[in-house]
Amino acid sequence: MSFGVALIGTGFIGPIHLEALRRAGQQVVGILGSSPARSQSAAEKYGIPRGYASLDELLYDPRVQAVHVTSPNRYHAEQTAAALRAGKHVLCEKPLAMTSQESADLVKLAAETGLHAGVCYNVRFYPLCHEARARVLAGEAGKLLHVTGSYVQDWLLHETDFNWRVLASEGGPLRAIADIGTHWLDLIQFIMAEEVTSVCADLQTVHPIRKRPRGMTSVETFQADRATPVHDEEVSIDTEDAGNILLQFASGAKGNLHVSQTTAGRKNCIRYELAGRSESLAWNSERPNELWIGQRDRASELLVRDPALLSPLARGIAAYPGGHNEGFSDSFKQLFRSFYGSLDKPATSAAQPYPTLAEGHREILLCEAILRSHASRGWVEV
Structure with a gap:
């Protein structure tokens, strides 16, 4: 419809x-x-x-x-x-x-x-991320032990890189974590089907002072044209460029996340490796049509996205046959298909095929816990 x-x-x-x-x-x-x-x-x-x-x-x-x-x-x-x-x-x-x-x-x-x-x-709407969730829910990964991952970019590497997002008054007191780290946190909680319960965070501001282009209040996000005016207006920065977070999950599983917007050469790279007692699962957004399945007692596997080989959960958001790659823009399409396909059903159900406001609220609580943890230099309950 x-x-x-x-x-x-x-x-x-x-x-x-x-x-x-x-x-x-x-x-x-x-x-x-x-x-x-x-x-x-x-x-x-x-x-x-x-x-x-x-x-x-x-x-x-x-x-x-x-x-x-x-x-x-x-x-x-x-x-x-x-x-x-x-x-x-x-x-x-x-x-x-x-x-x-x-x-x-x-x-x-x-x-x-x-x-x-x-x-x-x-990000959770890449088919192989749904596949990872299906394997966890089916018990194929076994009891979850720990997860590690990162979300790294380089578009704010230079002191002359300036955008409204670097100012707390415009984007909030957390920047790199809230801007891209929350994508990873949402993704991994979706895959593991459990929530982060406590955090220990260490945040880093690479450029305490950035230089804004003369006569401009901001530069468009990911602006391709680097030919900008003279950068001579110094602006104090009150948000982080990078951060490292230890995680505790509801089941007792452990985790760690690294986030950076100042990693040269990484344009938009999301990675995770999830270890279970039976198998490990690893995925990288720069190769989004591959899911690595780690094994101890037999050869590990590389599952290449093919609807014919996926679980029903993942098959439902894989639009093209095997060998026809799906990427960034397709993840939005699949999210929107899931959202608009739900509008003729009651909105009161807690289980929706799209990220709900309750899940968005949970991410804000996580961000606030991360800020408190960084300030106190210790573990904080979410």
Whole structure:
């Protein structure tokens, strides 16, 4: 079934939502940017029927049945709440909110409205990540012992790399962990089917001072054009560039996560290796169509994504035959297919095929525990 969808946000992630929505069979009827001019420009550029002048104009549009929030972090809670109050289903980019009080209020509001509302943790929608979950749920991995992994990038390596995300006032007090680390944390809790219960974190700010381009408040996320003006405005940075986190899971399994946005040569690399008593599972987003299955008493295996060889759980989000690779943009498409395929069912069920606001709230609680742990230099309960 096709629904009328409006997008909020015209930056890096907004057009990715647009493309995936169209591939998922949904109709994008309008877009809202940071100004009426940007809204209209984006509408013309992407062939969208309407560029809205304001959030109210978007919410009063009768064609809009669902809203995708892809604006900067500080607007997420406010815009998600407004859409829910207007009777619209919502899919919000992470983080869901700036504080756990805001995210808790959103969970309550969504329950009161009876509308579907989710958070865009797309990484779990790579088919082989669903396959890893299926193997864990089926007991094939055995009792889970420990997990290690990382999410590393290099787009903020230089002191002249500047974006709104580096400022706590714009993106929140956690940056690298909240921006990309939460994707890994959501993914691994999804695969293990259990929650992180305590953390011990050590965070690192590589550049306490960054240099902003003269006359610019920000640079687009992952901007390809590096020819920028003179960087001569020094700005104090109050967020982390990297971090290391020890993890304790509900079952007693242990874990550790390394996050960095200052690792040269790594553009967008997510990795995990999960050890169970029977087998290990390892995956790397730079080779997303392969799942390594480690064995002790026989040869280890490399499972290459092929719907004919996958579990029913993973087969349901694998669109192409074996040998036809699926990647980053496909993970959004599959998330959106799962979300919009649920809109004709009750939203009250705790078990949904997409990341719910409750899961987004849990990630905010994790981030706040990580901050407290770093400040206290010790273990903190989530």
